[in-house]
Amino acid sequence: MKTIQTDVLICGGGCAGIAAALSSARHGTKTLLIERAGFSGGIITTVGLPYFDGLIDKPSGRFVVKGIALELLQKLGIAKEGAKHIDDLPPAVVTKYWGSMWITNVEQFKILTDELILKHGDNLSVLYHSMACDVEVKEGRVAAVIIANKDGLTRVEAKQVVDCTGDGDIAYWAGCPTISSKPLMPLTLHFRIGNVVPVRETKDAAKKALIEAHQAGRLPNFYGPGLMFAFAKDECYVHATRVPADATNAADFTRAEIQGRKDAWTIFNEWRAKVPGFENSYYIMSGPYIGVRDTRRIVGLNVLTLEDLQKTTRHDDAIATGCWFLDIHPPEVSVDKPFTGSGFQPKPYDISYRTLVPQKISNLLVAGRCHSASSEASASSRVTATAIALGEAAGTAAALAMETKTEVGTFDGVKVREALTQQNGGPFTDL
Numbered sequence: 001m002k003t004i005q006t007d008v009l010i011c012g013g014g015c016a017g018i019a020a021a022l023s024s025a026r027h028g029t030k031t032l033l034i035e036r037a038g039f040s041g042g043i044i045t046t047v048g049l050p051y052f053d054g055l056i057d058k059p060s061g062r063f064v065v066k067g068i069a070l071e072l073l074q075k076l077g078i079a080k081e082g083a084k085h086i087d088d089l090p091p092a093v094v095t096k097y098w099g100s101m102w103i104t105n106v107e108q109f110k111i112l113t114d115e116l117i118l119k120h121g122d123n124l125s126v127l128y129h130s131m132a133c134d135v136e137v138k139e140g141r142v143a144a145v146i147i148a149n150k151d152g153l154t155r156v157e158a159k160q161v162v163d164c165t166g167d168g169d170i171a172y173w174a175g176c177p178t179i180s181s182k183p184l185m186p187l188t189l190h191f192r193i194g195n196v197v198p199v200r201e202t203k204d205a206a207k208k209a210l211i212e213a214h215q216a217g218r219l220p221n222f223y224g225p226g227l228m229f230a231f232a233k234d235e236c237y238v239h240a241t242r243v244p245a246d247a248t249n250a251a252d253f254t255r256a257e258i259q260g261r262k263d264a265w266t267i268f269n270e271w272r273a274k275v276p277g278f279e280n281s282y283y284i285m286s287g288p289y290i291g292v293r294d295t296r297r298i299v300g301l302n303v304l305t306l307e308d309l310q311k312t313t314r315h316d317d318a319i320a321t322g323c324w325f326l327d328i329h330p331p332e333v334s335v336d337k338p339f340t341g342s343g344f345q346p347k348p349y350d351i352s353y354r355t356l357v358p359q360k361i362s363n364l365l366v367a368g369r370c371h372s373a374s375s376e377a378s379a380s381s382r383v384t385a386t387a388i389a390l391g392e393a394a395g396t397a398a399a400l401a402m403e404t405k406t407e408v409g410t411f412d413g414v415k416v417r418e419a420l421t422q423q424n425g426g427p428f429t430d431l
């Protein structure tokens, strides 16, 4: 099998992975990013989700994430330099009720991440259409990650590895302890409908149509009405499908993708037939992949818990700040409110470097939604802006470990925090 070598390997080019790759390369470290899709951006581009949740502390409106997340928003022309509050953003891209904001074009996000990767080409390479599919472990280290692409199988030998696959694939295959929620949150295929002329009754009628379709057996599951006009006034962006499945099981993942596609088409047809405003609508497209909220998470050197969120536990080695509410999607029908439980809204809270550090393997970090957190805490820390912040921290730590000839597993998180602060990232738990 062919072997290639790098200093830092980032597996998965999603929210966490793109930030990890950029931050590692910006430290002058030879970095390779591999991504199973033909583009980076993860949930934003593989599913078509435009939200940057976790950026804004809802009660105060202030940003708790800066660094690469904010840089991306600035480069997209959404946040001006110096923006630090929800009021600094264009009103058209925010919902104060949720403390949420979104980007206006997910295709532009693909172009932006390509440009940033190419700009750092001296240190950063990318292989798209490349899937990490196995690891070699020797003496408590990941000795190589096996990737599969059109070249066949290749061994990638890296001194430090960052797992940003969302599913903790590398950590799991390397034998690191992992957990998953019971039940898992459902998968959702996002899709878009064009030429919609929304009227006052549209949302209520859309909800009624979903309930009727479900009761008649045409739609097994949904969250509803689950529609937004985020991209254009006449374009309906729909996140109403809901498919319970385990996306780490290939057969179940395949079944979910097929079911999600069928359900999306059913929803479109129901709305076109019954909902005022949809009479002349057409189905534009669904996201390239069904979206996966919830699979494995590592059990790391520190586990972020609900109690940490409730008590806002402080950590000297905090490398990011979380702030999103407990956003737990149930695997069954829910009408109006997408989440179950209290929807507890924490105050901005610290996330420790050690939630990125798995047990047993010394040269591996895990960033993004599969970092070490309990089911409840992860329902908050899984959102996009928080994942970007975790990725930035992991990439910075991998580069620092290379500079100091140490390993990420034993690296001092306080030093990662200091480096992040110097690059305008890191935790913003306090003003």
Ligand SMILES: Cc1cc2nc3c(=O)[nH]c(=O)nc-3n(C[C@H](O)[C@H](O)[C@H](O)COP(=O)(O)OP(=O)(O)OC[C@H]3O[C@@H](n4cnc5c(N)ncnc54)[C@H](O)[C@@H]3O)c2cc1C
Pocket: 011, 012, 013, 014, 015, 016, 017, 034, 035, 036, 037, 040, 041, 042, 043, 044, 046, 047, 049, 051, 052, 053, 054, 130, 131, 132, 133, 164, 165, 166, 167, 169, 187, 188, 189, 290, 291, 292, 293, 367, 368, 369, 370, 382, 383, 384, 385, 387
């Ligand atoms: C349907 C849905 C709706 C959501 N709604 C919101 C919302 O409204 N607001 C919000 O902020 N968050 C939302 N989230 C949550 C949030 O988007 C994710 O938790 C976040 O993207 C996590 O970032 P990540 O980098 O861990 O994963 P991702 O962004 O998913 O990135 C993982 C990347 O790894 C790649 N990959 C996976 N396995 C491999 C492999 N073995 N080899 C190579 N590449 C691999 C994937 O292709 C992907 O690009 C939603 C999630 C879903 C699924």
